[in-house]
Amino acid sequence: MLFKTALKAVLRKLGYGIYAIPKSGNIALKGFHYAEASPNATLAPWLGDAEFLDVFERAKRNTLVDVYRMYELWNLVAETAKVGGDIVEVGVWRGGSGCLMAAREQRLGGSGTVWLCDTFTGVVKAGAGDSNYRGGEHNDTSVAIVENLANDLNVTNKHILVGIFPDESGKLLDAKVVRLLHIDVDVYSSAKDCVNFLWDRMPPGAMIVFDDYGFVGCEGVTRCVDEFRARNDMFYLHNLNGHAVLIKR
Numbered sequence: 009m010l011f012k013t014a015l016k017a018v019l020r021k022l023g024y025g026i027y028a029i030p031k032s033g034n035i036a037l038k039g040f041h042y043a044e045a046s047p048n049a050t051l052a053p054w055l056g057d058a059e060f061l062d063v064f065e066r067a068k069r070n071t072l073v074d075v076y077r078m079y080e081l082w083n084l085v086a087e088t089a090k091v092g093g094d095i096v097e098v099g100v101w102r103g104g105s106g107c108l109m110a111a112r113e114q115r116l117g118g119s120g121t122v123w124l125c126d127t128f129t130g131v132v133k134a135g136a137g138d139s140n141y142r143g144g145e146h147n148d149t150s151v152a153i154v155e156n157l158a159n160d161l162n163v164t165n166k167h168i169l170v171g172i173f174p175d176e177s178g179k180l181l182d183a184k185v186v187r188l189l190h191i192d193v194d195v196y197s198s199a200k201d202c203v204n205f206l207w208d209r210m211p212p213g214a215m216i217v218f219d220d221y222g223f224v225g226c227e228g229v230t231r232c233v234d235e236f237r238a239r240n241d242m243f244y245l246h247n248l249n250g251h252a253v254l255i256k257r
């Protein structure tokens with residue numbers, strides 16, 4: 009029992025938790041239903057996308073995001089080019105997903121800046137509804153780690169903002185129009201504050217992608233999205249890979 013408690017504490021510090029998820033059936037946990045989802049469709053276009061695979065291969069050691077979500081981000085950079093404007097990521101950690109988006113924008117010949125915002129001291133604003141977070145998780149990173157990956161990918165269109173977003177670094181964000189916002193902050197309040205701060209800079213068609221939607225232990229983010237989706241100025245889309253996407257009307 010003591011061992012289990014200690015292990016859980018160590019894992020929590022690293023941002024992980026142990027939960028029993030059955031292979032079939034469903035379990036109710038913290039007000040949500042969970043089950044392993046295995047869609048029948050098998051189309052896997054990323055396997056034939058040499059440019060994506062090259063960037064993903066170099067970025068994968070710097071990310072917690074799996075290939076399915078990375079490929080969706082890769083595609084949404086191109087889709088939102090039709091809207092125009094910059095790209096913002098809050099929750100960069102070691103730069104994998106953010107640098108992948110910047111690499112995509114650069115390879116498309118786009119003029120958007122990719123703003124990479126992180127405390128670089130880990131998760132903040134964890135509250136009672138964020139079951140798996142206490143604050144400080146994912147602090148095992150640095151600006152230099154992100155810069156190294158950006159250099160490896162020849163990315164020159166990114167701008168790193170250090171500090172709590174938006175409270176500390178929001179004023180440094182020199183983006184008039186934001187077409188794509190990737191929120192990967194793990195907890196309710198941070199996710200909500202990011203949307204509220206940037207919403208007025210997002211034109212119709214702009215998209216917000218939430219990582220953490222539907223993962224056990226990230227109930228705060230799931231709840232945050234479910235509150236926003238009730239509004240009628242945005243469309244909601246749930247991708248079974250663990251992304252929720254809100255599209256401005």
Ligand SMILES: C[S@@+](CC[C@H](N)C(=O)[O-])C[C@H]1O[C@@H](n2cnc3c(N)ncnc32)[C@H](O)[C@@H]1O
Binds near residue numbers: 073133
């Ligand atoms: C799960 S990690 C991000 C993973 C990353 N997107 C990847 O490619 O693996 C979450 C990150 O969010 C950052 N974070 C959480 N809340 C934040 C906030 N309000 N402002 C800035 N950074 C924040 C943490 O410091 C942490 O690095």
